[in-house]
Structures are given as C-alpha cells and as structure tokens.
Amino acid sequence: MQSRRVQSHKLFERAKELMPGGVNSAARAFGGVGGTPIVFESAQGSTLVDVDGNRYIDYIGSWGPMILGHSHPVIVEAVQEAAAKGMSFGAPTPGENDLAELIIEAVPSVEMVRLVNSGTEATMSALRLARGVTGREKVIKFAGNYHGHVDALLVAAGSSAATLGVPNSPGVTAGTAGDTIVLPYNDVAALEQSFQEHGPSLAAVIFEPVVGNMGLVEPTDAFLNALRSLTREAGTVLICDEVMTGFRLAYGGAQERLGIDPDLTTMGKIVGGGLPLGAFGGKRELMKHVLPAGKVFQAGTLSGNPVATAAGCATLRLLKSDSPYARLEKLAERLATGLITAASDAGVTTVLQRVGSMMTLFFQAGPVTDWESAARSDTALYAKFFWELIERGVYFPCSQFEALFVSAAHSEDDIEATIEAAREALRAIA
Ligand SMILES: *Cc1c(COP(=O)(O)O)cnc(C)c1O
Numbered sequence: 001m002q003s004r005r006v007q008s009h010k011l012f013e014r015a016k017e018l019m020p021g022g023v024n025s026a027a028r029a030f031g032g033v034g035g036t037p038i039v040f041e042s043a044q045g046s047t048l049v050d051v052d053g054n055r056y057i058d059y060i061g062s063w064g065p066m067i068l069g070h071s072h073p074v075i076v077e078a079v080q081e082a083a084a085k086g087m088s089f090g091a092p093t094p095g096e097n098d099l100a101e102l103i104i105e106a107v108p109s110v111e112m113v114r115l116v117n118s119g120t121e122a123t124m125s126a127l128r129l130a131r132g133v134t135g136r137e138k139v140i141k142f143a144g145n146y147h148g149h150v151d152a153l154l155v156a157a158g159s160s161a162a163t164l165g166v167p168n169s170p171g172v173t174a175g176t177a178g179d180t181i182v183l184p185y186n187d188v189a190a191l192e193q194s195f196q197e198h199g200p201s202l203a204a205v206i207f208e209p210v211v212g213n214m215g216l217v218e219p220t221d222a223f224l225n226a227l228r229s230l231t232r233e234a235g236t237v238l239i240c241d242e243v244m245t246g247f248r249l250a251y252g253g254a255q256e257r258l259g260i261d262p263d264l265t266t267m268g269k270i271v272g273g274g275l276p277l278g279a280f281g282g283k284r285e286l287m288k289h290v291l292p293a294g295k296v297f298q299a300g301t302l303s304g305n306p307v308a309t310a311a312g313c314a315t316l317r318l319l320k321s322d323s324p325y326a327r328l329e330k331l332a333e334r335l336a337t338g339l340i341t342a343a344s345d346a347g348v349t350t351v352l353q354r355v356g357s358m359m360t361l362f363f364q365a366g367p368v369t370d371w372e373s374a375a376r377s378d379t380a381l382y383a384k385f386f387w388e389l390i391e392r393g394v395y396f397p398c399s400q401f402e403a404l405f406v407s408a409a410h411s412e413d414d415i416e417a418t419i420e421a422a423r424e425a426l427r428a429i430a
Helices: 002-018 073-085 094-106 119-134 174-178 188-201 221-234 253-258 306-321 325-346 379-391 412-429
Strands: 040-044 047-050 055-058 112-116 138-142 180-183 202-207 237-241 264-267 278-282 351-355 358-362
Touching (some): 002 047, 073 306, 112 119, 119 138, 119 202, 119 237, 119 264, 119 278, 138 188, 174 180, 180 188, 188 202, 188 221, 221 237, 237 253, 253 264, 325 351, 379 412
Parallel strands (some): 138 180, 138 202
Antiparallel strands (some): 040 047, 112 278, 264 278, 351 358
C-alpha cells in the first residue's frame, strides 16, 4: 500500500516545509480524499509514472490540457525547436499570429484574441474589459463554477474552493465580493429576477458552458437561452468560460457543440498544449478596447511566449488535422457505461454525468444540476473509491467535485482495465 510510495512520501514531507501545503496549486493537495499526494516522475500517452516507479492510467491529463496524451512526439518536437530558437523575446513573434489564427478559425464567436499566461489571467482580463466597456460594476457568476483565483470570482467557487470548503477566501475584500452576484446554475427564474433588479448595472455574466468544476453538470437549453437573451437585452457582456471545455467538447469548444454565441470567451488548458498559456477573445467591437488599441489595461512580460505558442499551435493543428472527437466520444461512452454497470452490480448508489470526454461519477442518486445538488454527494465514499483505484493503478480526480478526462491516447484496453479496476474498487467499498 503506502509502502509502494516511499519516495512520494519523502518528497511530499519535504515539500510541506518549502511550499504552503506542499503544493503550488490547491487542487493537487488531496484535500478532498485525504492522504498524501503522489509525486510524479514522467508521463507518456495515457500513463503516469510516479517517483517510486508505480504506473497509473491517467484520467486527469493535467486537469484537462493533455487531450492528446502526455509527451506527444509532435508537440515535444515543436517545443524543443522553439526553445532552441529563444525562450522569450518580450517582442512580437510569428507563433503568436499562428495561434491567434488557429483560435479565431476554430471558435465561431472569436474575432480577435489576446494571449495571456493562464486561465485566471484570461477571466480576470475579460472581466476588466466587460467593466471597462460598459462602465458598469456588477457581475453575475454561478455557485460551483470556477473561473480561476480572480478576487471578484472567488465567491461560491467550484474546484479546490469547493473541495476545501472555502467558498470565500480571506483576502477578498467585502467591496470586491459585493460587486459579485452569485446565482444557482440552471436557475432561469433567479437569473430573470436578478436582471430585473440589477439589469442596468450588470457589466457581465460569466459562466461555464458545461461545468467541470463541481463535477460535471450540464446546462439546460432554457438556461443557455435565458443567458443570451437577458444579457443582450440589458447590454451586459456574456462571458463564456471555456478554459476547460475549449477544444475539449468539440474543436470549437462547448459553444460549437451547444450553439452558444457569447460576446467574450476565455480559454486556457488545451490551448497551451500543456504549457502556461491562456487567451481571451470575442467580438471585435469589444476587443478593440483592449490596450493599446483601446484603454482597458492588459499586459504581460511572458504573454504569447514562443515556447508556449509552439505547444499550443502543435496541439491545435493535430486536433484539426486528425480530429479525435468521434473516438473520444466512443471511448468515454464505453467508460461511462462500464462505470454505471459496475456501480449497480456492486449495489453502490451513483449517478454518472457525461458530456463528450468529460464525466463525473457522483456518489448520490442525482440528478446533479447545480451546486446545491452536487453538495449532496457522499464525498467520504468517493474518497474510498479514489484510493481503491490508486491501489489498482488508475488515477481519477482527487475530488468528487472535479470532472475526469479521457484523452486520445487512451486505448480500448486502458478503458476495459479501468472498468475492471472500478468494478473491484466499488465492490471493496460497498
Ligand atoms: C482551470 C480553469 C480556470 C483557471 O485556469 P488556470 O490556468 O488554472 O488559472 C478558469 N476557468 C475554468 C472553467 C477552469 O476550468
């Protein structure tokens, strides 16, 4: 058991003295499942190898970016080539044009784009742009949606904020949080009422088009329609946060798959091919207000970094030329069906929610439609399930409130082996 992870333990004990909680991102700290995080040495395709030499079939993919699997040879080569030519210039490079063109071509609503370094920067900047252009201050977000660690959006947030039970972070001022209105996801009536009350002062509504950060939750058509029509009527900027879903649920993101036409879109994760890169973009009418074309401040020493844009371009070109989406759908559907059957055979109450290659096995009867229903899950039972899977060489999300990701590098054998492992794990915890 833990003796198989001696080096992981040693390294993590040391890490705790060096970094708060031993990590550089709260989502990795295993707060939702207890125990010691596993320290990794390398990864190839669908396989993670930890510092003790244990192997795991990976369903995190670095929380989304690795849709083509780890260490894809074409992407590795693109990165090596770019790095050898210069790591950063702080000046324009051709790769920035290439990536911007790929994004604009892929995402229907995006006419202009600005490259940044993370998803958090993308949502922060999109929010500033919406406020700057409208001259309004208030913003609506939805409980259990996560948009990075932007102060104004760290209110009733999902992901590690949900896992660790800190919906409001110390350090976020009452003034900042006071401009954020939190509504339940999928609640059309609440949305309508909020627009009636605050319409003229609403700068933006930001939302996850398919939520991954409270476990997987789908939007209803009525909710998507209300979002678009209410924001349009009120002159409020609709920001579709596709940091997780972009290039994941379709090449053009959730907006292509679900037919959403947002004003601004935020991206991260896959768009950087595993390197730190984010982007925000949208209608030219809005984007022309970003500095230096307009007055809304945005800048970054490493923004549009040539090594990151090389990884992003290589990833998007592969997704475009050799579309994995049909295969991802098939693999994910097989995994979902296998998990559902395994749970029901073991007599464990679960509901599986899936869109494309993202899914969550919730330990409750469901359906899960918003944060309130997500929170009803049996997180203690999920934690047991997680550790039983680890012992069987399968790496699932270390929280009930995170989606898992199937990658194009998963084989049919990987999926069958995972279902068998889950079958044993569910039997063990039943
Ligand atoms: C991951 C994520 C972010 C934050 O991106 P970082 O690169 O971690 O800053 C924002 N929004 C959504 C929907 C995400 O999944």
